[in-house]
Amino acid sequence: MNVLLLKKTDLPSFLETLAKTRLLIAPLEDRTGSSFGPVEDVTAVRLDYRNTSLSAKATVFPQTETLLTFRNGEGEEWTPETPETVLFGVRPCDARSLTMLDKVFRWDGLDDPYYVKRREKTTVVALACNEPGPTCFCTSVGGSPADETGADLLATDLGDALLLRAVTPRGDALLQDAGDTVQPADSTAVETAKGLATQAEARLAPVRIPDNARHLAELFEADVWTDLSFGCLGCGACTYSCPTCHCFDITDEQKKGAGRRVRSWDTCTFPLFTQHASGHNPRMAKHARLRQRILHKFSYCPENFGEAFCVGCGRCVVSCPSGLDIRGILERLDQTVSAAEKAA
Amino acid sequence: MDAMSNPYMPYPARIDRITIENNERDLKTFELVFVDPAHEKLFEHTPGQFAELSLLGTGECPIGIASSPTESGSLLFTVKKAGVVTDELHRSREGRVIGVRGPLGNAFPIERMRRKNLVIVGGGFAFTTLRALIRFVIDEGHRSDYGDVTVIYGARNPGELLYKAELEEWQSRDDLEAHITVDKGSESWIGHEGFVPTILGDVAPSAQDAIVVVCGPPAMIKFTLPVIERLGFAPADTILSLEMRMKCGIGKCGRCNIGSQYVCKDGPVFTLEQLSGLPAEY
Numbered sequence: 001m002n003v004l005l006l007k008k009t010d011l012p013s014f015l016e017t018l019a020k021t022r023l024l025i026a027p028l029e030d031r032t033g034s035s036f037g038p039v040e041d042v043t044a045v046r047l048d049y050r051n052t053s054l055s056a057k058a059t060v061f062p063q064t065e066t067l068l069t070f071r072n073g074e075g076e077e078w079t080p081e082t083p084e085t086v087l088f089g090v091r092p093c094d095a096r097s098l099t100m101l102d103k104v105f106r107w108d109g110l111d112d113p114y115y116v117k118r119r120e121k122t123t124v125v126a127l128a129c130n131e132p133g134p135t136c137f138c139t140s141v142g143g144s145p146a147d148e149t150g151a152d153l154l155a156t157d158l159g160d161a162l163l164l165r166a167v168t169p170r171g172d173a174l175l176q177d178a179g180d181t182v183q184p185a186d187s188t189a190v191e192t193a194k195g196l197a198t199q200a201e202a203r204l205a206p207v208r209i210p211d212n213a214r215h216l217a218e219l220f221e222a223d224v225w226t227d228l229s230f231g232c233l234g235c236g237a238c239t240y241s242c243p244t245c246h247c248f249d250i251t252d253e254q255k256k257g258a259g260r261r262v263r264s265w266d267t268c269t270f271p272l273f274t275q276h277a278s279g280h281n282p283r284m285a286k287h288a289r290l291r292q293r294i295l296h297k298f299s300y301c302p303e304n305f306g307e308a309f310c311v312g313c314g315r316c317v318v319s320c321p322s323g324l325d326i327r328g329i330l331e332r333l334d335q336t337v338s339a340a341e342k343a344a
Numbered sequence: 345m346d347a348m349s350n351p352y353m354p355y356p357a358r359i360d361r362i363t364i365e366n367n368e369r370d371l372k373t374f375e376l377v378f379v380d381p382a383h384e385k386l387f388e389h390t391p392g393q394f395a396e397l398s399l400l401g402t403g404e405c406p407i408g409i410a411s412s413p414t415e416s417g418s419l420l421f422t423v424k425k426a427g428v429v430t431d432e433l434h435r436s437r438e439g440r441v442i443g444v445r446g447p448l449g450n451a452f453p454i455e456r457m458r459r460k461n462l463v464i465v466g467g468g469f470a471f472t473t474l475r476a477l478i479r480f481v482i483d484e485g486h487r488s489d490y491g492d493v494t495v496i497y498g499a500r501n502p503g504e505l506l507y508k509a510e511l512e513e514w515q516s517r518d519d520l521e522a523h524i525t526v527d528k529g530s531e532s533w534i535g536h537e538g539f540v541p542t543i544l545g546d547v548a549p550s551a552q553d554a555i556v557v558v559c560g561p562p563a564m565i566k567f568t569l570p571v572i573e574r575l576g577f578a579p580a581d582t583i584l585s586l587e588m589r590m591k592c593g594i595g596k597c598g599r600c601n602i603g604s605q606y607v608c609k610d611g612p613v614f615t616l617e618q619l620s621g622l623p624a625e626y
Contacts, residue, residue: 067352068352068353070400070401073400073440073441074356074400075353075354075356075398075400075443077350077353104596105596107595107596108595108609110351110594110595112351112594112596113349113350113351113352114352217603217623220623246596246598247597247598247599248591248592248596248597248598249591249597250352250403250404250591250592250597251403252399252400252401252402252403254400254401257401259400259401261352261400263591263597266597266598266599268598273589273599274588274589274599275589276587276588276589277405277426277427277430277589278426280562282588282602282625282626283625288625292625295603296598296601299603299604300601300603300604303603303604304604
């Protein structure tokens with residue numbers, strides 16, 4: 001795979017070249033700081049951000065999307081044109097999260113056609129983190145600031161240039177397209193990037209995660225959940241900002257006999273999420289809903305998909321209006337698991 | 345791409361016949377016929393499975409399939425009026441075209457049931473997929489594959505019993521032992537009076553080479569399981585079917601999970617042994 005150097009002064013023309021045949025989605029400044037959006041002006045693309053307020057998941061799994069349309073009782077499948085897309089400048093945590101979403105939306109050989117179509121047309125350019133944020137903990141959940149998982153191309157900011165390392169043939173193809181905006185990288189640049197990655201990694205404080213999903217599941221009836229969920233408002237901000245949360249609702253909208261069936265992000269922190277038409281609700285209590293969110297990520301997903309569905313981006317920590325911190329929750333659970341093991 | 349490759353696309357189906365099942369008129373059985381015969385071929389179900397009934401503009405609801413695949417030509421769904429979609433369904437007339445998405449979920453383990461005696465215990469309107477199972481095993485082509493079949497079915501009162509004409513027919517059959525009971529009888533009621541667990545204890549079917557399948561409201565399940573255990577049925581031979589709020593029905597939307605299991609794709613049918621390994625969150 002190619003390793004090439006892109007001078008920052010050549011970045012706009014590099015992006016313009018990519019955007020000629022693809023939809024370019026990249027971090028742009030907005031009122032929340034920065035978030036991913038379609039790029040109209042390549043000079044507006046920001047690479048100096050810590051992390052975007054929302055993850056990049058909407059690129060492949062939009063917050064709201066049409067599944068089908070109908071008119072006078074007749075349904076028609078919604079098949080929008082899906083352009084070739086470059087998701088440029090996602091942090092390695094977000095790139096990795098896409099591989100987790102893949103597992104859900106392609107589970108048991110049953111593909112979700114809407115997701116798969118978008119995903120197959122998306123080339124992911126990750127941007128290594130030289131300066132992890134204060135709420136980042138990717139190294140505690142199997143990632144790292146320069147992790148290549150989920151990326152087709154990994155970029156490292158070297159100050160006046162970006163080092164671009166192709167991870168997949170798809171990333172390589174992107175570099176081929178870039179033509180003479182990129183040039184061969186020398187070994188110094190490669191070594192500098194390695195050094196930055198090591199430095200960034202060293203800055204991340206480890207979080208103790210209960211290492212055994214089974215043990216965590218055994219805490220199902222523990223009192224600790226009531227305590228942990230005390231401050232939870234059930235607002236769902238943690239799940240909407242989470243790059244791996246993927247629960248959705250399906251609802252119909254119609255006006256004068258015509259309309260559409262849409263799916264939208266939903267959240268297990270809402271009481272109505274599980275309420276039956278009879279009124280029965282298996283997760284009536286708030287502690288049960290917080291427990292569902294944590295156990296789904298750290299116990300049920302490891303069981304179903306072989307890994308915890310958390311990439312350590314820290315967005316849920318930032319977005320929680322009452323200051324719940326998933327790192328604190330995990331450490332508390334780890335202590336509870338250890339205490340239970342000692343007692344046994 | 346069409347309904348054949350997109351799991352979110354319902355097959356259009358016409359409501360051919362509506363049967364009002366109870367005096368309160370909040371239980372109706374809808375007989376559906378696929379508009380496109382090709383879809384009927386694609387919809388190959390096994391008793392115990394369910395489908396999403398789809399009303400474009402209103403939404404979808406997961407309903408157990410009450411008919412057996414041996415009754416070809418149409419599908420039966422018995423629906424309780426409970427929410428937005430079922431309310432509109434109840435207001436629909438014969439001839440209306442709705443959507444069916446499925447079949448979804450696993451099914452009763454009909455292969456494992458072969459050569460076994462079957463004890464089928466149902467309560468209230470949860471009897472629907474049990475009807476599918478009964479119709480399947482008493483079908484001419486299948487009856488000899490199974491041993492004794494004992495059915496115990498109860499409802500609050502005679503008017504709440506589903507499939508009344510069929511129940512009568514079953515009681516007169518000699519290849520099926522049917523015990524129909526009501527919590528409280530009426531003047532004209534000549535059958536059992538008493539709760540399902542009590543009648544099950546009285547009938548006391550043998551657990552020898554037998555599998556028990558039980559579907560009913562939570563209170564009935566709670567009092568029936570100890571009786572089943574006392575009769576000697578192993579947890580692996582005790583089969584239940586769960587209900588859960590659902591949307592996608594294909595294990596994506598994350599709504600119906602109990603621990604790591606999804607009721608929509610790993611269920612709705614579970615053995616008591618499987619359920620004892622899951623958190624009690626249903």
